[in-house]
Amino acid sequence: MTDLLLLGLVLGVAASAAALWRRREGRAVTVDDALGDGVRERVGVPSGKPTLLLFTTPTCRNCAAARTVIDAVAADSADVAVAEVDVATHTELAREHRVLRAPTILVVDADDGIRARVSGVPEEEGLREALAG
């Protein structure tokens, strides 16, 4: 009986962690941060443009899905730039922005302020809203 309770407890903790994860996954979380100096040059995006910065890894499972959403959002506005950063080759950039997961998306405004960040495949509407400010 104790064993069953213990197993139930373990599975309950896993299910709660799963629920928490699901709630956070893909949400644009508002942040107040700034893009480091010279980052735009390093990743090859023009300055003065709102930018979606997608951090990926070579073995990332959800990066292709994240890319699809980002491209759809960017397609709506000629003004939005998109850049993809491979964490494996841009380790210092990932460290600077505390990127621990792929995909991670930073929503950067035209003045290099980071407005929001998303872990996982972004929700399209939330990404649009974050971009609009």
Added chain:
Amino acid sequence: MEIDVRGPRFAAAVTCTVLAAAFLLRAPALLGFQVAVFAVASIGGLRWSPYGNLFRLLKRRLDLGPPPATEPEAGPRFSQTLGGIFAGAGLLLVLAGAEVVGWALVLAVVALSALLALTGLCVGCELHALGQRFRRQGSA
């Protein structure tokens, strides 16, 4: 090698069930079976994974259709290694008489496989991605 993303979730559900049964029945033999499954997938690659092959068989029989997405096998394979290390250490401890610590390690694997089965969140894969970042950093 790219794999169907549904495969690891299915395998995690089976792993979770097998390990939960091993715990409830206090069956080291069943735990040993799961450790062997982890070892095969980890050393031989997911192509040889017993649960992966079971999934492929079911996929054909039940006509589950093409994969909704694919992913590189490196992350899930690393997770199998991690699972094997934890469950293997648990098995050794149980056999050595340290039952409480041994089964606690097994329950940790039960929790992580339940998480993967329920949400698709693979903690081992995330650790693999993180490790990749630090490895590159170390060699840079």
